[in-house]
Amino acid sequence: MTSLLVNAFHMATKVPRNKLRSCQACMPVDATQFQALLSEIWAGEFDNLRILYLTTSPLLTGFYLSLVFAAIVFAISELNDNYSQVDRAWGLFPTIYNAHYSLWAHLSGLDAARVDLILGFTVLWAVRYCLPFTVPILVPLKTLQIRLSHTYGRKGGYAKGFEDYRWKMVRAKFTSKLLFTVFNLLFVSIWQNVVFYLATTPTYFLLVSSQRHPHITAIDVLFATVLLALLAIEGIADEQQWSYQTAKRNFLHTSSSSSSSSPDASATPSRFPRSALARGFPTHGLWAYSRHPNVAAEQGIWIALYAWSFWHVPFNAGFFGLAAYLLPFYDSSKMTEAVSAGKYAEYAEYQRQVGRWVPRRWWWSG
Numbered sequence: 001m002t003s004l005l006v007n008a009f010h011m012a013t014k015v016p017r018n019k020l021r022s023c024q025a026c027m028p029v030d031a032t033q034f035q036a037l038l039s040e041i042w043a044g045e046f047d048n049l050r051i052l053y054l055t056t057s058p059l060l061t062g063f064y065l066s067l068v069f070a071a072i073v074f075a076i077s078e079l080n081d082n083y084s085q086v087d088r089a090w091g092l093f094p095t096i097y098n099a100h101y102s103l104w105a106h107l108s109g110l111d112a113a114r115v116d117l118i119l120g121f122t123v124l125w126a127v128r129y130c131l132p133f134t135v136p137i138l139v140p141l142k143t144l145q146i147r148l149s150h151t152y153g154r155k156g157g158y159a160k161g162f163e164d165y166r167w168k169m170v171r172a173k174f175t176s177k178l179l180f181t182v183f184n185l186l187f188v189s190i191w192q193n194v195v196f197y198l199a200t201t202p203t204y205f206l207l208v209s210s211q212r213h214p215h216i217t218a219i220d221v222l223f224a225t226v227l228l229a230l231l232a233i234e235g236i237a238d239e240q241q242w243s244y245q246t247a248k249r250n251f252l253h254t255s256s257s258s259s260s261s262s263p264d265a266s267a268t269p270s271r272f273p274r275s276a277l278a279r280g281f282p283t284h285g286l287w288a289y290s291r292h293p294n295v296a297a298e299q300g301i302w303i304a305l306y307a308w309s310f311w312h313v314p315f316n317a318g319f320f321g322l323a324a325y326l327l328p329f330y331d332s333s334k335m336t337e338a339v340s341a342g343k344y345a346e347y348a349e350y351q352r353q354v355g356r357w358v359p360r361r362w363w364w365s366g
Contacts, residue, residue, distance in 0.1 A: 050107070053104070053107070054104070054107055054108055058100060058101055058104040058204060058207070059201065059204050061100065061104075062097050062100055062101075062197050062200070062201075062204070063194070063197060065096070065097070065100065065197070066093075066097075066193045066194050066196065066197035067190070067193075067194075069089070069093055069193045069196075070189045070190040070193040070194070071189075073085045073086055073089065073188075073189045073193060074184065074185055074188075074189035074190075077184060077188070077189065078181065078184065082162075082163050083163065083167045083170075083171075083184060083188060084162060084163045084164050084167060086188055086189070086192045086193070087164055089196075090196075091125065091126035091127075091128075092126060093193065093196040093197075094122060094125075094126070094196050094199060094200050095119075095122045095123060095125075095126040097196065097197055097200040097203070098115070098118055098119045098122045098200055098203050099119055101115050101119075101200070101203045101204055101207050102115045102116055102119045104207070105207055105210070110207070110210055110211060110214075111210045111211075111214035111215070112207075112210070113210070113214070113215065113216050114206050114207075114209070114210050114216060114220055115203060115206060115207050115210065117216065117220065117224055118203050118206065118305070118308075121224060121227050121228065121231075124228075124231065125231060125301065128231065128234075128235055166332070166335055166336070169335060169339075192328075194324075195321070195324045195325055195328075196325075197321075198320060198321030198324050198325065199302055199321045199322065199324070199325040200321070201316075201317065201318040201320075201321040202305050202306045202308065202309035202310075202316070202318035202321070202322070203305070203309070204318075205309040205312070205313040205316040205317075205318055206308065206309050206312060206313075208313060209309075209312035209313050213312060219311055220308070223304060223305075223307070223308040223311070226304050227301055227304050227305065230297045230298075230300045230301045230304060231297070231301065233286070233293065233297040233300075234293075234294045234297035234298055234301070236285070236286060237285070237286045237287070237293035237294035237297060238294050240282060240284065240285040240286060240287060241282055241287070241294065244272060244276075244277075244282040244284070244287075245282075247271075247272050247277060248272075248277050248280070251272075251274070251277040251278075252277075272284070279344065279346055280340075280343060280344040280346075280347075281340055281344055281346075281347060281350070283350060283354075287354075288354070289354065289355075289359040290354065290355060290356070290357060290358065290359060291333075291337070291350065291351065291354050291355065291356050291357075292333055292356060292357065295329055295333060295357070296357040296358065298329075299326055299329060299357070302322055302325055302326065303322065303326075305322075306318050306319060306321075306322045333356060337351065337356075
C-alpha cells in the first residue's frame with residue numbers, strides 16, 4: 001500500500017502544466033479514489049491488528065494493557081497532585097481485563113459462556129463500586145430488597161479534587177518529593193495496575209478450560225451463585241455503614257447546634273440509640289461479627305474466583321494474582337484502624353471482641 005501511494009505521488013508531480021486544467025477537472029474522481037484507497041488501507045491495517053491480537057497470548061496482551069494504564073494513572077496523578085486515581089479505577093480495570101478475555105474467546109471461535117458469566121458478574125461488581133447512589137435489587141424468592149452500593153461512589157470519590165484521606169498519611173512518611181514520586185511510579189501506578197491484571201488471571205485459566213469443558217456445568221452455576229451472594233453481603237455491609245455514618249453526622253450536627261437549655265434538643269430521629277451514635281463507629285448488623293465485613297466479602301469474591309479456576313485447572317498460577325490482590329487489604333485496614341483507635345475510646349475493646357475479617361465470636365456485647 002505504501003508503494004502504491006509513492007507511485008501515485010510521483011505520477012502527480014510529473015503532470016505537465018498544460019494538462020493542469022484537465023487534471024483539475026478530474027479532481028473529484030481522484031478524491032473518491034483516494035478515499036477508497038484510504039478505506040482499503042484502514043481495512044487492511046484493522047485485519048493486521050486483529051491477526052496480531054489473536055496470535056498473541058491474551059495473558060500477555062493483558063499485561064501490556066496494565067502498563068498502558070499505569071502510565072495513564074501516573075501522568076494524571078502527578079499532573080493533578082492527587083493520588084486517588086487508582087482508587088477511582090478499582091472497579092474499571094478488572095472489568096476491562098475480563099472483557100478482553102471474553103473478546104479474545106469470541107474472536108477465536110472458542111466457547112465463551114464461562115468467561116461471559118464472569119464478565120457479567122464483574123460488570124455488576126464494578127457498577128456497585130462506581131455508582132454514587134444505591135441500586136435496588138429485588139430478590140424474588142425472599143421478596144427482599146437488597147441495596148447494592150459502595151461508599152466510594154456515594155461519598156464523592158469521583159468528584160473533582162477528591163482524594164482519600166489516607167494518602168495524606170502516606171505522603172507524610174516521605175521526606176522528599178522525589179522519593180514519593182518514585183513510590184507513586186513504581187508502587188501506586190505500576191504495581192497496583194499489574195495487581196489488577198494479576199487478580200483477573202483466574203479468568204484466563206477458565207478460558208483455557210473452556211477448550212476441554214466448553215459448556216456451563218452445575219459447578220459453574222454454584223460458583224456464580226457464591227459470587228453473587230458475596231456481592232450482596234458486601235453491599236449490605238456498605239449500606240449498614242452508610243446508614244450509620246449518615247445518622248452519626250446528623251446527630252453530631254444537631255448536638256453542636258442545640259441549645260444548652262434544652263436537654264433533649266440534641267436528640268435526632270434515628271433508628272440508632274444516642275449511645276451507639278456517640279460511640280463513633282458501627283457495631284450493628286454484620287459489623288457485630290466482623291470489623292470490616294464489606295472488605296471481608298470483597299476478599300471472598302476474589303478467593304471464590306480463584307477457587308472456580310482451581311476447580312477446572314488445579315494449581316494454576318492465578319494464586320499469585322490472588323495473593324497480590326489480597327495483601328494490600330491488610331495494610332489498608334491496619335491504617336484505617338489506627339485512625340479509629342485514636343478517635344474512639346471504645347474501639348480497642350471492639351478490636352478485642354470482634355475479628356478483623358471473620359467472626360471471633362458471634363456477637364458484639366458492647
